[in-house]
Amino acid sequence: MRVGLTGGVASGKSTVAAILAELGAVVIDADLLAREVVEQGTPGLAAVVEAFGPTVLTADGDLDRPKMGAIVFNDTEKRRLLESIVHPLVFARYAELEASAPKTGIVVHDIPLLVESGRAAEFDAVIVVDVPHQTQVERMLRDRGWTEEDARARIAAQASAAERRAVATFVIENTGTLEDLRHRVTEVFEELRRRAEA
Numbered sequence: 606m607r608v609g610l611t612g613g614v615a616s617g618k619s620t621v622a623a624i625l626a627e628l629g630a631v632v633i634d635a636d637l638l639a640r641e642v643v644e645q646g647t648p649g650l651a652a653v654v655e656a657f658g659p660t661v662l663t664a665d666g667d668l669d670r671p672k673m674g675a676i677v678f679n680d681t682e683k684r685r686l687l688e689s690i691v692h693p694l695v696f697a698r699y700a701e702l703e704a705s706a707p708k709t710g711i712v713v714h715d716i717p718l719l720v721e722s723g724r725a726a727e728f729d730a731v732i733v734v735d736v737p738h739q740t741q742v743e744r745m746l747r748d749r750g751w752t753e754e755d756a757r758a759r760i761a762a763q764a765s766a767a768e769r770r771a772v773a774t775f776v777i778e779n780t781g782t783l784e785d786l787r788h789r790v791t792e793v794f795e796e797l798r799r800r801a802e803a
C-alpha cells in the first residue's frame with residue numbers, strides 16, 4: 606500500500622513519519638532525497654551552481670542552504686528555477702527506491718509538495734498533517750532560527766490547508782501534545798493496516 610504523507614512546513618510530517626516507521630511502515634523522505642541530489646560532487650549541485658552562480662556555495666563547497674532559502678522563498682521565479690533542477694532528480698531517485706521497496710506492507714512517502722505537484726491521486730491513501738499557521742511559525746522560530754518573515758514566506762510558497770484537506774484520506778490535527786500525536790498516528794496506522802489487508 607502506497608501512502609502519501611504531506612503537510613505545511615513544520616506541521617510535524619517528519620515526526621509523524623518517525624512514528625509510522627516505529628509502527629512498521631517503510632518511509633521514503635522527499636526532503637532527504639532533495640538534499641542528497643545536491644550533495645557536494647553531484648551533477649545536481651553543479652547544475653544549481655550553473656544556474657545561480659558560485660555565491661550559493663559555502664566556503665567548504667556545500668550548498669549554502671540558508672542563503673538559497675533566502676533567495677528562493679522571496680522570488681517565485683527563482684524558486685521555480687531551483688525546483689526545475691531538483692525535482693526531476695528527486696523523482697529519479699524515488700523511482701529507484703520504489704523499485705527496491707517491499708511489495709507488501711505500508712510504504713509511506715513523506716512529500717512536502719505532494720499537493721503542489723498534483724500527485725495525490727497516485728497514492729492509495731493520503732495523510733495530511735495540519736496545524737494553524739501560528740503554530741507553524743512558532744515552531745520554525747523556535748527550532749530553526751528563522752525570522753517570522755522567513756517563516757511566513759515559506760508558508761506562502763505552499764498550498765493552503767484547504768487545498769491539502771481536499772485530497773486527504775486522513776487528516777491529523779497536530780495541535781496537542783506529542784503523546785496525543787502518537788495516539789492519533791497509531792489509530793491511522795491501524796486503519797491503514799486494515800485497508801491493506803482487505
Ligand SMILES: CC(C)(COP(=O)(O)OP(=O)(O)OC[C@H]1O[C@@H](n2cnc3c(N)ncnc32)[C@H](O)[C@@H]1O)[C@@H](O)C(=O)NCCC(=O)NCCS
Nearest residue numbers: 613614635636639670673674677687691695717718762763
Ligand atoms: C531552498 C532550500 C535549499 C532550503 O533548504 P532548508 O535546509 O532551509 O530547508 P529544507 O530543504 O530542509 O526544507 C524544509 C521545508 O521547507 C519547505 N520547502 C522546501 N522547498 C520548498 C519549495 N520548493 N516550495 C515550498 N516549500 C518548500 C518544505 O516544507 C520543507 O519540508 C531547500 O528547501 C531546497 O532545495 N528546496 C527545493 C527543493 C524542494 O522543492 N524540496 C521540497 C521537497 S522535494
Ligand SMILES: Nc1ncnc2c1ncn2[C@@H]1O[C@H](COP(=O)(O)OP(=O)(O)OP(=O)(O)O)[C@@H](O)[C@H]1O
Nearest residue numbers: 613614615616617618619620744748781782783786
Ligand atoms: N505535537 C507537537 N508538540 C510539540 N512539538 C511538536 C509537535 N509535533 C511536532 N513538534 C515539533 O515541531 C518541529 C517540527 O516538526 P517536524 O520536523 O516533524 O515538521 P515537518 O513538517 O517535518 O517540518 P519540515 O516542513 O521542515 O520538513 C519539530 O521540532 C518537532 O519536534
